[in-house]
Amino acid sequence: MDKKLAAEHLLQDVSHYHGPMIRQMKQLVDIYIKLAELETRREDTNRKVALPREIRSVKQLELVPVVTATIPVDRSCQYNEGSFPFFRGLSDSVTVMNGINAPKVVECFGSDGQKYKQLAKSGNDDLRQDAVMEQFFGLVNTFLHNNRDTWKRRLAVRTYKVIPFTPSAGVLEWVDGTIPLGDYLIGSSRSEGAHGRYGIGNWKYPKCREHMSSAKDKRKAFVDVCTNFRPVMHYFFLEKFLQPADWFVKRLAYTRSVAASSMESIFTFDDIYPLSA
Known part of the structure; x- marks a missing residue:
């Protein structure tokens, strides 16, 4: 509560000097919270849904940047006109994604003419933790970039913007050119994909889950699953990159990104569950 009161007092003080900016920021936050908490039906999954007029009506906030845009830090704190893309409205519809809380994909129009795809989420996930982790990943990427050996290997983890507005609602930067691994x-x-194409004669994913959940000897059950559910991830590179040189470069980039992610996950795991010496 003390932090909340301190933030409110600070906001009041800043409002005396930057009132119009604070009012526009409040407008922006309000429409994103309404968007994240927009109720949808189960049959709307993977479909486009029209936005309510109260969300679509906000068209231009020239003092507020696009929240997921990358804006270089200005040491003078001036941020003059044209130094960042400001908010010029949202698209008329959103795509409802699959998930417990039905996150919505929306396009935000920037003053630079670009469309910024964003993911609005609400529910039990606290995006403040995600935002802190993305900041940590960015810091680790700085260390990897400054080390000669890791820089030569281009070790890094792809980060994205996470903007929490409340403990249960916020916006994430949509990363183009990606698909969920699953x-x-x-x-x-859950019974198709690469395992369906290449795992002829193997167990299906539902059977693997059932076998693991019902078995008393989990270790033996795990060995059974590994025997009857063979790896198929390597086919991804054979499907997507037909030229040998492209295949080699992309496969190497993937293995290095997994290595960097594994190193960072050790740090984060140790932060939550300290490892004994």
């Missing part, structure tokens, strides 16, 4: 491996139906 969608490639087992498909949306």
Whole structure:
């Protein structure tokens, strides 16, 4: 509560000097919270849904940047006109994604003419923790970039913007050119994907889960699953990159990104569950 009161007092003080900016920021936050908490039906999943007029009506906030845009830090804190893309409205519809809380994908129009795809989320996930972790990943990427050996290997983890507005609602930067790993491996139906194409004669994913959950000897059950559910991830690179040189470069980039992610996950795990010496 003390932090909340301190933030409110600080906001009041800043409002005396930057009143118009604070009012526009409040407008922006309000429409994103309404968007994240927009109620949808189960049959709307993977479909476009029209936005309510109260969300679509906000068209231009020239003092507020696009929240997921990358804006270089200005040491003078001036941020003059044209130094950042400001908010010029949202698209008329959103795509409802699959998930417990039905996150919505929306396009935000920037003053630079670009469309910024964003993901609005609400529910039990606290995006403040995600935002802190993305900041940490950015810091680790700085260390990797400053080290000669890791820089030569181009070790880094792809980060994205996370903007929490409340403990239960916020916006994430949508990363183009990506698909969920599970969608490639087992498909949306959990019985297709690469395992369906290449795992002829293997167990299906639902059977693997059932076998693991019902077995008393978990270790033996795990060995059974590994025997009857063979890896197929390597086919991704054979499907997507037909030229040998492209295949080699992309496969190497993937293995290095996994290595960097593994190193960072050790740090984050140790932060939550300290390892004994």
